[in-house]
Amino acid sequence: MLERLGLMPTQASTVSGDVDALYLSLVGLSLVFSLGIAAALAYFAIAYRRRSEAHEAEQIHGSLALELVWSIIPFTIAMGIFIWGASLFVTLKRPPDNALEIFAVGKQWMWKLQHLEGRREINALHIPVGRPVKVTLTSEDVIHSFFVPAFRVKQDAVPGRYSTVWFEATKTGSFHLFCAEYCGTEHSGMIGTVTVMEPDDYQDWLSAEMAGGMAGTAQGDDPLSVAAAGGELFRGLGCHTCHRQTAGALGPSLTELFGSQVSLRGGRTVLADEAYLRESIVDPRAKLVDGYQPVMPTFQGQVSEEGLMQLVAYIKSLAAEQDS
Amino acid sequence: MTAHAPTADAHAHAEHHDLGFVRTYLFSTDHKMIGRQFLFMSLFMMIIGGGLALMIRWQLAWPETQIPLTRWIPEPMMYDGFMPPEFYNAAVTMHATIMVFFVVMPLLVGCFGNFLIPLMIGAGDMAFPLLNMLSFWVSVPAGIMMVGSFWVEGGAAAAGWTGYAPLSTVPEYTGVGMGQNLWALSLIVLGASSLMGAVNYITTIINMRAPGMTWFRMPLVVWSLFITAILLLLALPVLTAGLGLMLFDRMAGTSFFLPAGGGEPLLWQHIFWFFGHPEVYIMILPAMGIASEIMPVFARKPIFGYHAMVFSIISIAFLSWIVWGHHMFQSGMNFTLGTSFMITTMVIAVPSAIKTFNWLGTLWGGNIHFKVPMLWALGFISTFVVGGLSGIYMANTPIDIFIHDTYFIVAHIHYVLFGGSIFAMFGAVTFWFPKMFGRMMNPTMGQIHFWGTFIFYNIGFFPMHIIGVGGHMRRIYNPTQYEFLEPMQWWNVFITRGVLIMGAFQLVFAINLFYSLYFGKKADRNPWQSNTLEWECPSPPGHGNFETPVTVHRGPYEYSSPEVEEDFLPQTRDLSGATGGSH
Numbered sequence A: 001m002l003e004r005l006g007l008m009p010t011q012a013s014t015v016s017g018d019v020d021a022l023y024l025s026l027v028g029l030s031l032v033f034s035l036g037i038a039a040a041l042a043y044f045a046i047a048y049r050r051r052s053e054a055h056e057a058e059q060i061h062g063s064l065a066l067e068l069v070w071s072i073i074p075f076t077i078a079m080g081i082f083i084w085g086a087s088l089f090v091t092l093k094r095p096p097d098n099a100l101e102i103f104a105v106g107k108q109w110m111w112k113l114q115h116l117e118g119r120r121e122i123n124a125l126h127i128p129v130g131r132p133v134k135v136t137l138t139s140e141d142v143i144h145s146f147f148v149p150a151f152r153v154k155q156d157a158v159p160g161r162y163s164t165v166w167f168e169a170t171k172t173g174s175f176h177l178f179c180a181e182y183c184g185t186e187h188s189g190m191i192g193t194v195t196v197m198e199p200d201d202y203q204d205w206l207s208a209e210m211a212g213g214m215a216g217t218a219q220g221d222d223p224l225s226v227a228a229a230g231g232e233l234f235r236g237l238g239c240h241t242c243h244r245q246t247a248g249a250l251g252p253s254l255t256e257l258f259g260s261q262v263s264l265r266g267g268r269t270v271l272a273d274e275a276y277l278r279e280s281i282v283d284p285r286a287k288l289v290d291g292y293q294p295v296m297p298t299f300q301g302q303v304s305e306e307g308l309m310q311l312v313a314y315i316k317s318l319a320a321e322q323d324s
Numbered sequence B: 001m002t003a004h005a006p007t008a009d010a011h012a013h014a015e016h017h018d019l020g021f022v023r024t025y026l027f028s029t030d031h032k033m034i035g036r037q038f039l040f041m042s043l044f045m046m047i048i049g050g051g052l053a054l055m056i057r058w059q060l061a062w063p064e065t066q067i068p069l070t071r072w073i074p075e076p077m078m079y080d081g082f083m084p085p086e087f088y089n090a091a092v093t094m095h096a097t098i099m100v101f102f103v104v105m106p107l108l109v110g111c112f113g114n115f116l117i118p119l120m121i122g123a124g125d126m127a128f129p130l131l132n133m134l135s136f137w138v139s140v141p142a143g144i145m146m147v148g149s150f151w152v153e154g155g156a157a158a159a160g161w162t163g164y165a166p167l168s169t170v171p172e173y174t175g176v177g178m179g180q181n182l183w184a185l186s187l188i189v190l191g192a193s194s195l196m197g198a199v200n201y202i203t204t205i206i207n208m209r210a211p212g213m214t215w216f217r218m219p220l221v222v223w224s225l226f227i228t229a230i231l232l233l234l235a236l237p238v239l240t241a242g243l244g245l246m247l248f249d250r251m252a253g254t255s256f257f258l259p260a261g262g263g264e265p266l267l268w269q270h271i272f273w274f275f276g277h278p279e280v281y282i283m284i285l286p287a288m289g290i291a292s293e294i295m296p297v298f299a300r301k302p303i304f305g306y307h308a309m310v311f312s313i314i315s316i317a318f319l320s321w322i323v324w325g326h327h328m329f330q331s332g333m334n335f336t337l338g339t340s341f342m343i344t345t346m347v348i349a350v351p352s353a354i355k356t357f358n359w360l361g362t363l364w365g366g367n368i369h370f371k372v373p374m375l376w377a378l379g380f381i382s383t384f385v386v387g388g389l390s391g392i393y394m395a396n397t398p399i400d401i402f403i404h405d406t407y408f409i410v411a412h413i414h415y416v417l418f419g420g421s422i423f424a425m426f427g428a429v430t431f432w433f434p435k436m437f438g439r440m441m442n443p444t445m446g447q448i449h450f451w452g453t454f455i456f457y458n459i460g461f462f463p464m465h466i467i468g469v470g471g472h473m474r475r476i477y478n479p480t481q482y483e484f485l486e487p488m489q490w491w492n493v494f495i496t497r498g499v500l501i502m503g504a505f506q507l508v509f510a511i512n513l514f515y516s517l518y519f520g521k522k523a524d525r526n527p528w529q530s531n532t533l534e535w536e537c538p539s540p541p542g543h544g545n546f547e548t549p550v551t552v553h554r555g556p557y558e559y560s561s562p563e564v565e566e567d568f569l570p571q572t573r574d575l576s577g578a579t580g581g582s583h
Ligand SMILES: [Cu+2]
Pocket: A144, A145, A179, A180, A181, A182, A183, A184, A187, A188, A190
């Protein structure tokens, strides 16, 4: 019944309750204001309608006190809403550290998703319940937007950039995954599903062989983890010829790179995050590492966005190995 | 200053014979004729934009069925009345582009800006009449290019009216070639037209006010058009630059917006919305001005808080430059930037609230006549309140993340631009029609048109908020493709029925317009007993506007003043001498 009325979709993530609470307070506030204004309008329209030719309107030019009242009250309310909204925004923006990582690439007109362990899906995403999930998004062509109404999250996938969105499902079941940003002719058909499973089921699903074949995972299953696939690419593309740990290597060692501060030519430093790694591969000259020659060729166009994500995951895994 | 107004041209029609048909009706340099030209051009474009809207609504309610009255549209646009996704996307893009750039802007700014500014400040014409004529005639090829693009190979632009790169910059992504180029070119040309208008308005208002017309005696609609012209002057070049880069990317192989060549797709969004948010106020400030003009006349009461009104117009204009990021909250904006844009956007709601309360204050203690223009002004306020309040949801990042790109946004923009700008435009047409054409519009048809539009407008558009929050996305070709939207489909049917009926009521307006043009009751100079200067001239005013130079003695809203017997006190009336009154 409620669904037919089109009220908010089911709440299925840790933030959806908070978002809805803020939303409903705004609805309450709007009702107070709009009904108040409507009532005043109706009252004035009736009380001060023209009754006779002789009647004259009152001489009221304004009132400073009233102007102040109706400036300060809306301003205070606006600031209150701002503080509430901003504090919720912090939560939405900051993925927890222990989040499960998923890589997603938008493409006209599908979502291609990849689990860290290597399992790939198209227009379908399987995740465990009760565990934060962080999706790193990019696009191969135009802008798409990753939208799961039940989780109250939406994030654009912009070509040439990484953006992230995180959520923690609170319910098992299947939920809708859409592309919210208009992306061309078949935009309307870019539809997917998020399946939330019990953690054990998720583990089984992850390790399941593709023998039976699952709907939505048309691509042959890749037995390699994302990082391992990245390692294959790293060797296949000849990255290792320059990025060696031996003396006299043309390129810097990448083993401790991720998460460190890199000093660049010209004295600046930059945090080596995913976006930096991606940029170093597709546009090496954009930020040159101090002490090295600009000899690295660009790999723009030679590696797909998914391949880039794998390379990035590989380089990240090197740093993680160092840590442990 | 008004020495310009030649007294010899007293007779409205004398000049017409002198100049001949071409100089009078086509290449006229008279601001009133240019205003009328903009009026008819935009009403014509409104038929196209509205037709597209009805087709879109039909497709959403009854997807992939034959749309009535469209079988004449040739392939590959429509297939015997069936709409393919390519045309749906083009229709969505073109409906918005036409309505924003060829209907609302030319109506409020082109038509009423032109017609009202010289008349209301007591000038004989615009400062640069020739430039003014050029401004209209440059907008004509722009319109032809825009509408003509439907017929070129690949069809009309289909990247959305926001033209997000790289969808809009790489032909393969939409399959649209020439159409998108024409879209950009047309908007560049139209931008030139608006710039010419803006320069003219600013110069005219600064330099050509009649003696005694101080800044704070100016009618609020003139204030709002003045501020709008400044916004136009500063915002349009930004859009033009962006469109230029888009054309370079498309035609010269550059990659300003293409990551593969080192470009940045988000740069387009920054450029577009840096123009786009002031643009929103370009379309609403004149509407607010119009409402502020109509309300005191029919409440027979001074406007409440004139100075507060002026200052809120100015602060809205100022703030409109620093809120554009609220359109990009989910493009990957970081926390600091996100909250900065959130706070500025929350603040901009305040001056709009101030204006609303001042309008209410204007009614308080009035002697209200519910004539057709007043109904539109009150309708404007009611819908504007809804549109303003729904803006708060979008300013609020966590909520915006959820409702962005849903029908909630569609509802918001239509409450602001249809319930806001277009309602005000209907108010303005019915209010100034006697001055523009010398005849009264038929009030019965006016009432029918108002009530039909107002009621079915709300029936059609209000539910869009509801389905938007339900998760219904905008710009989707076929909602029945979504299992998720299945329970809500009846809303789509409901909305479409409402909008179709509202569309039918527009015929009443069209009939009233043409009927009254020829058979309306002859209007005298001041049929509404209004104070402002335009009502001192004959209806319609002749060349040069004022028969004798006017001097202004007071503000524009002295209604029911105890100083005089009547309940209005024209700005020109001199009460100091023994003989008062200018006529
Ligand atoms: Cu899409």
